[in-house]
Amino acid sequence: MTALSQYQRLEARGLWRENAEAQRREVVVSLGDATLILTDLSDRALAHWSLAAVERLNPGETPALYSPDGLEDEVLELPEDETEMVSAIERVRRAVESRRPHPGRLRFGMIGAIVVVVAALALFWLPGALSQHALSVVPRVKREAIGEALMARLQTVTGPVCADRDGRRALDALARRLPGVNGPPDLFVVRDGVRGAAHLPGGIVLLNRSVVEDTSDPDVVAGYVIAELLRARRSDPLGDVLRAAGPVATVRLLTTGALPEEALDNYARTVLTDPPVELPDEALITGFKDHRVRSSAYAYARDISGESTLTLIEADPYAEAPAEPVLSDANWLRLQAICER
Known part of the structure; x- marks a missing residue:
């Protein structure tokens, strides 16, 4: 049991007290295979202690005090000079302790593992799950309200939207000509700040006035609208807002129906500063085909040389056949x- 073959029949002298009322007497202590044997000076056995039950009453102190049950009624005292016996007993005690079950250690280990799993879920799974849940329950009218709130913040940089009455009617006609998944988009022309075009929750698409004024072909304007509709289809605009806002803001939206002002301000800055997400040429060509719009006009507006937009030019679905105006x-x-005005 002890695995301490070098200590077999190791002996030492000590003082033994049988119980609390008994006088201490000198004994010979022998380390057996599984027991600690106490004999008198005439070699008569006085006690046998199971090594598995021996307990140290004063760890780290001298003289070393041991008991077979830890109750201090029966005590063995080993003097300071019996270091070899003390070392042997301590090694046995450590070996026994290492083999005992430790329910508390297991419990704490399980708790720690649970904490790690919960933390990982909170860090990696919860934000996405919250966002997906919000996207499934937030109604369109709330999406439109969030988009309008963002547009109000953007106008501190872009200036007020262009609102000539006849121009607005023409813009509404363009929206009806280019319906999105949920119907015609809400198109607005702004004076500055937006890089070409941008989209917001609620089907809002913003166009920089340069897109409208610096071209002679309405297919160019249509191209910018189509590209934003495709971006909104590939990544839900409200989902973009929630990912930027974080899980706390998402919980607030679910519980109160509103996003924090700071989250709206931060995302408004993102719209103005982040470049638009690049779209695959194949997706753009499909979008132009579905909306019956020439892609080559948009391609040349983006790159007058046509080098970087060659695919859109060569694969124009209406390059030869006349498209609906x-x-x-x-x-x-x-x-x-x-x-x-």
Whole structure:
């Protein structure tokens, strides 16, 4: 049991007290295979202690005091010079302790593992799960309200939206010509700040006035709208807002129906500063085909040389066949003048 073959029949002298009322007497202590044997000076056995039950009453102190049960009624004292016997007993005690079950240690280990799993879920799974749940329950009217709140913040940089009455009617006609998944988008032309075009929750698409004014072809404007509709389809705009806002803001939206002001301010800055997500040419070509719009006009507007947009030019679905006009000539002229008032 002890695995201490070098200590077999090790003996030492000590003082033994049989019980609390008994006088201490000198004994010879022998370390057996599984027991601690106490004999008198005449070699008569006085006690046998199981090594597995021996307990140290004063760890780290001298003289060393041991008991077979830890109750201090029966005590063995080993003097300071019996270091070899003390070392042997301590090794046996450590070996026995290492083999005993430790329910508390297991319990704490399980608790620790649970804490790690919960923390991992909170860090990696919970934000995505909250966001997905919010996207499934937030109604369209709330999405529109969030989009309008963001647009109000953007106008501190972009200036007020261009609102010429005739130009607005032409813009509404363009929206009806280019319906999205949930119907015509809400199109707005802004004076500055937006890089070409941007989209917001609730089907809102913002166009920089340069997109409208610096071209002679309404298919270019249509191209920017189509690209934003495709981006909104590939990544839910409200999901983009929630990912940027974080899980706390998402919980607030679910519980109160509103996002924190700070979250809206931060995302508004993102819209103005982050470049638009690049779209695969195949997706763009499909979008132009579905909306019956030429892709080559948009391609040349993005790169006048056509080098970086060659695929959009060569694969234009309406390069030869006449496409349905995006706007009438009259509405196109009205749209180009939308920011003049």
